[in-house]
Amino acid sequence: MWFLPFVLPICLYVAFTDMARMKITNPAVIALALVFVVVGFFLMPFTDYLWRLAALVIVLVVGIVLNAAGAFGAGDAKFAAAAAPFIALGDLRLLMALFAATLLAAAVAHKGVKYTPLRRLAPHWTSWEQGKKFPMGLALGPALAIYLILGALYGR
Structure with missing residues (x-):
């Protein structure tokens, strides 16, 4: 609960900048x-x-290796590493399910907005023109935020 007021704005910023600049x-x-x-x-x-x-x-080292293999971006790897300490080891399965749901929702929302008039609200966002590349921060940031919110509401 104590982390949430500090982390939430960072998570929102990460989602925004990754959509706007793919960074x-x-x-x-x-x-x-x-x-x-x-x-x-x-x-x-x-x-x-x-x-x-x-x-x-540990997550940073794994992320560097996966980035070198082309699995995902360097910013994604660094964010995952910085987010790792906030996650309790016993909650790893919950986090994986939460991330999968958040990733699916983010992908559907991003692609959905991309092909609707809503796109005119942010016409210059880099993420619109990236082909198969996806702004993973749109899922990573909210997944951490939702995890911390659930911890604040239902944690011990």
């Missing part, structure tokens, strides 16, 4: 990581805090 910016990723580093230090037992920071490093 998840480094300042957004750094801000997300700093929220965990600073707020988490005061909220979590120290060993849990260190394990969550280790998750950041």
Whole structure:
């Protein structure tokens, strides 16, 4: 719950910038990581805090490898790494299901708006002209935000 007010604006910013410019910016990723580093230090037992920071490093290394293989963008990998400490290991299955649903909804919404008059609200967004490339931040940001909202509402 304590992370939510800091993380929610970053998640919304990531979704917006990825649609508008097909970029998840480094300042957004750094801000997300700093929220965990600073707020988490005061909220979590120290060993849990260190394990969550280790998750950041592990996800970053895996993300770099997947980016090098062309599986997804560097910004997506960095955002996933910065988001990893916020996820409890026991919630990993929930997060995967939540991300799958969010990704599906984001893809349908993005493609749906792309071919409707709503596109005129943001005619210069780079994501409209990317062919098969998709602004993954449109799913990554909301997935983390929804996860934290569910944790605030139903967590222990």
